Amino acid sequence: MTPSKDQILWMYRNMVTSRRFEEIIEEIYMEGKTPAFNMANGPIPGEMHLSNGQEPVAVGVCAHLNADDIVTATHRPHHQAIAKGVNLNKMAAEIFGKSSGFSGGRGGHMHIFDPDVNFACSGIVAQGCGPACGAALSRQMQNKPGVAVSFLGEGAVNQGAFHEAMNLAALWKLPVIFVVEDNAWGISVSKEASTAVPRNDVRAAAYGMPGHFIENNDPYAIFDVAGEAIKRAREGGGPSLIEIETYRLAGHFMGDAEGYRPEGEKEALIEKDPIPAMRARILSDGTASAAELDAIETESQSKVNEAIAFARQSELAADTDALTSVFAA
Amino acid sequence: MSSNGTNERKLTIARAMAESIQQEMQINERVFVMGEDIGELGGVFGNTRGLLEEFGKSRIRDTPISETAFISAAVGAAQDGMRPVVELMFADFFGVCFDAIYNLMAKNIYFSGGGVSVPMVLMTSTGGGYSDGGQHSQCLYGSFAHLPGMKVVSPSNAFDAKGLMTAAMRDDSPVVYMFHKGLQGMGWLGTEAGATVNTPESDYTVEIGKAKVLREGTDVTLVGLAMGVHNALKAADQLAKEDVSAEVIDLVSLVPLDRETIINSVAKTGRLIVVDEDYQSYGVSGEIITTVCEHDISKLKAAPKRVAYPDVPIPFARNMEQFCLPNPDKIVAAYQAMV
Numbered sequence: 090m091t092p093s094k095d096q097i098l099w100m101y102r103n104m105v106t107s108r109r110f111e112e113i114i115e116e117i118y119m120e121g122k123t124p125a126f127n128m129a130n131g132p133i134p135g136e137m138h139l140s141n142g143q144e145p146v147a148v149g150v151c152a153h154l155n156a157d158d159i160v161t162a163t164h165r166p167h168h169q170a171i172a173k174g175v176n177l178n179k180m181a182a183e184i185f186g187k188s189s190g191f192s193g194g195r196g197g198h199m200h201i202f203d204p205d206v207n208f209a210c211s212g213i214v215a216q217g218c219g220p221a222c223g224a225a226l227s228r229q230m231q232n233k234p235g236v237a238v239s240f241l242g243e244g245a246v247n248q249g250a251f252h253e254a255m256n257l258a259a260l261w262k263l264p265v266i267f268v269v270e271d272n273a274w275g276i277s278v279s280k281e282a283s284t285a286v287p288r289n290d291v292r293a294a295a296y297g298m299p300g301h302f303i304e305n306n307d308p309y310a311i312f313d314v315a316g317e318a319i320k321r322a323r324e325g326g327g328p329s330l331i332e333i334e335t336y337r338l339a340g341h342f343m344g345d346a347e348g349y350r351p352e353g354e355k356e357a358l359i360e361k362d363p364i365p366a367m368r369a370r371i372l373s374d375g376t377a378s379a380a381e382l383d384a385i386e387t388e389s390q391s392k393v394n395e396a397i398a399f400a401r402q403s404e405l406a407a408d409t410d411a412l413t414s415v416f417a418a
Numbered sequence: 419m420s421s422n423g424t425n426e427r428k429l430t431i432a433r434a435m436a437e438s439i440q441q442e443m444q445i446n447e448r449v450f451v452m453g454e455d456i457g458e459l460g461g462v463f464g465n466t467r468g469l470l471e472e473f474g475k476s477r478i479r480d481t482p483i484s485e486t487a488f489i490s491a492a493v494g495a496a497q498d499g500m501r502p503v504v505e506l507m508f509a510d511f512f513g514v515c516f517d518a519i520y521n522l523m524a525k526n527i528y529f530s531g532g533g534v535s536v537p538m539v540l541m542t543s544t545g546g547g548y549s550d551g552g553q554h555s556q557c558l559y560g561s562f563a564h565l566p567g568m569k570v571v572s573p574s575n576a577f578d579a580k581g582l583m584t585a586a587m588r589d590d591s592p593v594v595y596m597f598h599k600g601l602q603g604m605g606w607l608g609t610e611a612g613a614t615v616n617t618p619e620s621d622y623t624v625e626i627g628k629a630k631v632l633r634e635g636t637d638v639t640l641v642g643l644a645m646g647v648h649n650a651l652k653a654a655d656q657l658a659k660e661d662v663s664a665e666v667i668d669l670v671s672l673v674p675l676d677r678e679t680i681i682n683s684v685a686k687t688g689r690l691i692v693v694d695e696d697y698q699s700y701g702v703s704g705e706i707i708t709t710v711c712e713h714d715i716s717k718l719k720a721a722p723k724r725v726a727y728p729d730v731p732i733p734f735a736r737n738m739e740q741f742c743l744p745n746p747d748k749i750v751a752a753y754q755a756m757v
């Protein structure tokens with residue numbers, strides 16, 4: 090599938106929004122954490138997993154989804170949340186632990202739920218595979234349209250939950266796409282050191298579903314392959330597995346010294362940053378002008394600024410709110 | 419047990435754990451370590467630092483993120499004569515692999531009538547307080563201790579951390595070794611200074627199943643483990659200013675539980691407060707209180723109290739999480755409500 094100009098600019102816009110959002114989060118996260126880095130401090134405490142570099146995966150896949158479709162994401166969720174169209178203000182507020190966040194600060198950055206666009210994520214790897222199958226099953230049983238996409242890392246595919254869900258999805262021909270973000274690292278352990286096969290797309294064969302591997306973190310190629318797989322799922326063709334080579338430009342989480350990375354790796358990845366690469370491609374093939382892209386960047390920045398301001402200005406929840414919302418109202 | 423406090427060298431719990439494993443690996447080639455990020459990284463919480471360099475990849479094995487596979491593999495290896503030490507990075511992750519733990523590791527000695535032994539250590543991090551949210555902050559002491567067949571320990575300081583780890587590796591039964599992140603001595607988690615204490619260089623063991631009276635007192639017994647001990651000690655300091663003499667017991671081990679030390683203390687003080695960062699209901703605090711009541715309720719001058727985590731998932735936002743966590747003020751208030 091080839092993206093239209095609108096789709097290309099939509100992808101670019103969401104990549105930029107995600108990056109600008111994370112740049113600000115990164116800066117604010119360090120407030121109160123210098124000189125001594127203590128995760129508990131600052132306006133954004135706790136773990137922070139940035140997704141910068143991995144934006145093409147999110148936009149290439151989510152370009153084919155609408156609000157009714159389901160996404161289950163991981164502990165590294167911002168790019169996917171943004172591409173799925175979650176309410177950015179509420180997401181920012183959630184990351185700050187404010188009452189105006191999706192859960193009023195109960196969940197935090199690894200537990201972002203926006204039911205309006207059917208987005209959820211969680212902190213234990215491969216945890217989204219089963220719920221994606223369940224959502225797809227629900228649509229199938231109710232005769233309602235919709236596909237579910239379960240994002241997971243290449244480290245997470247070694248978790249039993251992934252394999253059980255793959256089999257279930259194939260057995261019941263569920264409209265599910267498993268998207269593996271291969272950023273080559275599971276914290277400090279390389280893909281090579283953790284995984285018996287070089288590419289996880291081959292695992293699809295074990296469950297009788299199509300498997301694809303996409304190289305080079307290329308949003309156009311991702312758009313193409315994901316588009317076909319999602320179309321197939323919508324037409325009742327069942328699940329697919331797509332593994333995508335992508336780049337983790339930051340540490341596993343903020344504060345990670347990354348001593349395990351081979352020398353020069355990070356610099357080389359930054360050279361291949363997908364956002365300037367996409368901008369260059371758009372300009373060189375004449376899809377859009379520099380002025381159009383500049384305007385998109387400005388809009389993304391102001392959307393992000395607004396979300397951050399909203400989060401900063403929001404109130405904390407009452408302490409005692411910790412005790413509420415355990416059961417359905 | 420050789421445990422002299424003359425050594426002036428202070429270690430963090432992280433370093434004490436690593437040193438214990440290092441020394442045991444030097445004298446017992448059947449000891450090996452498996453877990454996520456325990457090799458080059460030295461453990462997310464620092465407790466295997468330096469081991470890869472000394473012992474190499476065969477004995478210090480970074481695993482795939484496949485807890486069911488490598489924890490049940492440890493069971494198989496232990497039954498076959500090895501002495502594995504495995505790490506479940508966060509206790510919260512037990513959900514993906516508990517079958518290996520409580521149906522295999524914990525039961526195979528029994529099912530075989532003692533025909534096999536399962537000499538393995540499952541080390542796992544616990545605790546919150548740094549806003550890591552509800553899947554990375556739980557203690558789950560009661561969940562592990564409830565299920566028969568595994569010993570469960572949790573050190574409050576580096577001296578015990580080293581001696582308990584050595585004892586655990588030498589035990590022919592499975593030991594769950596729960597270390598609290600806030601005591602680990604990793605600055606990025608914030609750290610309780612009281613956990614970093616003098617730790618002898620030579621190897622020694624701390625008995626599994628023996629509680630410690632860390633502070634003697636006559637008016638109230640404060641019982642806790644891991645971070646709870648530090649909260650209890652601080653509360654005891656505060657109470658002392660009000661001329662209240664609190665006795666502080668560090669459980670050290672949940673299974674076996676040293677009921678006698680608790681009973682003897684409450685027989686003396688007549689009052690009991692249990693401090694527990696795990697969920698309040700159906701857990702450690704209930705067990706300790708029941709132990710005392712079942713033994714001789716007439717010794718109690720007041721109804722026992724607990725300062726535990728409320729029965730809600732752990733919230734991310736700092737203010738809400740701190741509101742839920744036990745702290746010295748809550749312990750002092752519990753005492754004041756008793757008298």
Ligand SMILES: Cc1ncc(C[n+]2csc(CCOP(=O)(O)OP(=O)(O)O)c2C)c(N)n1
Pocket residue numbers: 163164165212213214241242243244245246248272274275276337341454483485507511514
């Ligand atoms: C079942 C489980 N085990 C371990 C962890 C700890 N952990 C969090 S992220 C991570 C690495 C995940 O790697 P990958 O799936 O490749 O995703 P990435 O972090 O690279 O996005 C690990 C081991 C976890 N969250 N869940």
